[in-house]
Amino acid sequence: MTNTEFLGKSHGQNDQNESPSTLFVTDRYGNILISNEFTAITLGIPLEEILRSNVMDLVSAGYYDYSITMEAIKTKKRVTKKINTNRGFSILSTSIPILEPDGEIQLVVTTSNKSSFEESKRETQESEVLIKEFDKTVSPPDIVAESIAMKQIIKVCDQIAPFDSKILITGESGTGKEVIANYIYQKSNRSNGPFVTLNCAAIPNSLFEYEMFGYEDGVYDRNSKGKIGLIETAHQGILFLDELSEMPLDMQTKLLRVIETNELRRVGGIENIKVDCRFIAATNCDLWKLVKQGKFRQDLFYRINVIPIHIPPLRDRKLDIVGLVSRFIDEFNQKYNKQFLLSAEEFQHILSLSWPGNVRELRNYVERLIVINNLPIKNMNEIVSDWFALDHFINNNQTQFHSLKDFTTITEGRYIEKVLDSCQGNISEAAQKLDIHRSVIYRKLKKMEEILKDEH
Numbered sequence: 001m002t003n004t005e006f007l008g009k010s011h012g013q014n015d016q017n018e019s020p021s022t023l024f025v026t027d028r029y030g031n032i033l034i035s036n037e038f039t040a041i042t043l044g045i046p047l048e049e050i051l052r053s054n055v056m057d058l059v060s061a062g063y064y065d066y067s068i069t070m071e072a073i074k075t076k077k078r079v080t081k082k083i084n085t086n087r088g089f090s091i092l093s094t095s096i097p098i099l100e101p102d103g104e105i106q107l108v109v110t111t112s113n114k115s116s117f118e119e120s121k122r123e124t125q126e127s128e129v130l131i132k133e134f135d136k137t138v139s140p141p142d143i144v145a146e147s148i149a150m151k152q153i154i155k156v157c158d159q160i161a162p163f164d165s166k167i168l169i170t171g172e173s174g175t176g177k178e179v180i181a182n183y184i185y186q187k188s189n190r191s192n193g194p195f196v197t198l199n200c201a202a203i204p205n206s207l208f209e210y211e212m213f214g215y216e217d218g219v220y221d222r223n224s225k226g227k228i229g230l231i232e233t234a235h236q237g238i239l240f241l242d243e244l245s246e247m248p249l250d251m252q253t254k255l256l257r258v259i260e261t262n263e264l265r266r267v268g269g270i271e272n273i274k275v276d277c278r279f280i281a282a283t284n285c286d287l288w289k290l291v292k293q294g295k296f297r298q299d300l301f302y303r304i305n306v307i308p309i310h311i312p313p314l315r316d317r318k319l320d321i322v323g324l325v326s327r328f329i330d331e332f333n334q335k336y337n338k339q340f341l342l343s344a345e346e347f348q349h350i351l352s353l354s355w356p357g358n359v360r361e362l363r364n365y366v367e368r369l370i371v372i373n374n375l376p377i378k379n380m381n382e383i384v385s386d387w388f389a390l391d392h393f394i395n396n397n398q399t400q401f402h403s404l405k406d407f408t409t410i411t412e413g414r415y416i417e418k419v420l421d422s423c424q425g426n427i428s429e430a431a432q433k434l435d436i437h438r439s440v441i442y443r444k445l446k447k448m449e450e451i452l453k454d455e456h
């Protein structure tokens with residue numbers, strides 16, 4: 001395996017000054033007190049395990065070849081050396097000892113982020129500031145927030161969580177909008193109340209009012225029982241309006257009234273019911289554009305857009321990719337009882353992929369890596385049976401193909417359709433199974449349709 005060097009490379013537009021950086025903060029005995037997800041990837045050990053280790057144990061176990069932390073402890077001087085890990089990472093690291101007033105070692109900070117240290121004249125002071133910064137920006141347990149952008153978002157969420165102001169979270173599909181809404185809920189004074197999601201894209205127009213406002217007994221027929229709506233369910237908690245752009249215009253009007261009066265009326269009801277809930281909305285659309293097109297109420301937009309939070313796409317948050325990959329590897333290793341380790345090359349490959357806004361896709365990708373690693377027989381059988389199905393299609397297809405190219409296009413198209421079926425039409429999942437980009441699926445299906453249309 002060739003070594004891959006990580007010396008302050010920049011990745012992505014928003015991460016121009018960010019690069020994956022290893023981190024150890026140890027006590028005077030080399031016990032690790034603080035570390036991060038990139039270190040976990042370079043060593044192939046879960047972060048929790050690193051945090052239970054001593055640097056010398058890691059070297060003895062062969063995770064990396066030399067401890068500059070111990071050298072810094074012994075010499076009480078700053079040390080910079082290249083460290084090679086068993087996963088093939090080659091990392092230029094710097095250890096800085098922080099001394100007590102009596103000259104004893106207090107802590108040692110070891111990191112590969114060279115630039116943080118180069119201009120340092122008063123190393124001790126700078127390192128102390130650094131540790132305080134790390135303490136402040138530790139990711140919440142369920143959320144990966146390693147990029148500056150995500151750290152800022154978490155900071156804003158911490159500040160606004162205790163207040164009841166309305167929030168509009170924007171960002172491409174799968175960037176973690178619901179994750180952020182849930183984080184605000186957990187940090188808010190309403191965390192003992194319910195967190196209710198109303199997915200506006202999932203409710204048919206005809207049922208919207210019933211779902212949102214509930215209905216009284218006897219609305220459907222004389223004996224039908226009434227049902228409480230989602231807004232009422234969120235009483236004393238948070239109502240998360242997911243995909244808000246999909247809410248029909250008449251429902252927008254009714255929602256606006258609830259927001260303004262804190263009251264609602266069930267379908268078929270004659271009384272107004274008081275509700276006390278906080279509204280957080282999310283959308284992957286440009287709501288303002290919809291306002292200008294007359295598809296979204298301007299007054300509702302202003303009401304809900306009190307605190308806007310924009311989550312950048314994953315492709316602009318490369319450091320989050322590092323953290324997410326590390327978390328997902330732990331998660332799926334546990335789920336499938338595997339011990340998958342990422343090599344430096346695989347890691348670089350993942351970083352180099354142009355991820356759309358989607359954390360979900362990255363998660364699926366890592367799951368696939370772990371499942372396919374040492375591919376079990378069962379999966380091979382599945383593949384073979386897919387090919388039998390294809391063979392059956394070829395033998396039974398009555399269409400006269402004009403050229404080998406057309407035949408190939410149709411065969412590919414049919415196979416894509418079959419995989420799409422097995423994924424319940426989920427294009428991302430099918431693309432992943434086929435190991436092609438989503439756009440290739442669209443293109444190939446379109447080509448097949450064109451040929452079939454010409455033949456008819």
Ligand SMILES: Nc1ncnc2c1ncn2[C@@H]1O[C@H](COP(=O)(O)OP(=O)(O)OP(=O)(O)O)[C@@H](O)[C@H]1O
Nearest residue numbers: 142143144172173174175176177178179284359360
């Ligand atoms: N920062 C993060 N840390 C950990 N997991 C994350 C993070 N962001 C997203 N995820 C995971 O990615 C998946 C998608 O996240 P989520 O549903 O919040 O995205 P979304 O933007 O609301 O998606 P959609 O636009 O499709 O509604 C979930 O499994 C979630 O747990």
